[in-house]
Amino acid sequence: MIEDTIYINKLYDCYGNLLTVIxxxxxxxxxxxxxxxxxxxxNKGISRNAVNKQIKDTVTKLExxxxxxKLCQKRDKIENVIENIEDQKxxxxxxxxxxx
Amino acid sequence: MIEDTIYINKLYDCYGNLLTVIxxxxxxxxxxxxxxxxxxxxNKGISRNAVNKQIKDTVTKLExxxxxxKLCQKRDKIENVIENIEDQKxxxxxxxxxxx
Numbered sequence: 001m002i003e004d005t006i007y008i009n010k011l012y013d014c015y016g017n018l019l020t021v022i023x024x025x026x027x028x029x030x031x032x033x034x035x036x037x038x039x040x041x042x043n044k045g046i047s048r049n050a051v052n053k054q055i056k057d058t059v060t061k062l063e064x065x066x067x068x069x070k071l072c073q074k075r076d077k078i079e080n081v082i083e084n085i086e087d088q089k090x091x092x093x094x095x096x097x098x099x100x
Numbered sequence: 101m102i103e104d105t106i107y108i109n110k111l112y113d114c115y116g117n118l119l120t121v122i123x124x125x126x127x128x129x130x131x132x133x134x135x136x137x138x139x140x141x142x143n144k145g146i147s148r149n150a151v152n153k154q155i156k157d158t159v160t161k162l163e164x165x166x167x168x169x170k171l172c173q174k175r176d177k178i179e180n181v182i183e184n185i186e187d188q189k190x191x192x193x194x195x196x197x198x199x200x
Contacts, residue, residue, distance in 0.1 A: 065118070069114075081190060081194055084187070090184055098174065
């Protein structure tokens, strides 16, 4: 479960910008603020089930982006490969680009 | 105009997987097969205007993805930086990852 959360946070870091404002709000309330669906629902004035569905749909969307673009996977691979670069300046420069 | 086409093709290469099958079909007919909107419309049995709108919307979508994720921009930057890596194996490995 925790591993799942770490993975989902990685996906959000890569693809969060492709989500709508509402999707980001619910996602962040749930995964970053650790609010329950019940609590988010009360704050927004919608049902617990509607919040739950919204968050599930958002995670599905993030997973779809990763299936299609593989950005997280590529970032991990590049991070591994650049460990072997001797020139620290080049290494840092590539790291900066993939994380900016 | 040609420069535009090269840029749009780059965006398609990065984000084409996020489009629907229909969007990809129209896009490829227009940009790769060089068919006119009129010809595509005749093949698909829809109006020239509908094809035109579909393709414009697709390009807008591709541009949105780039604004949000900057994948093309990052790929170009990494390609530039890795030119300075002496170890050819590492260089090729990174190239392979960003283009796979």
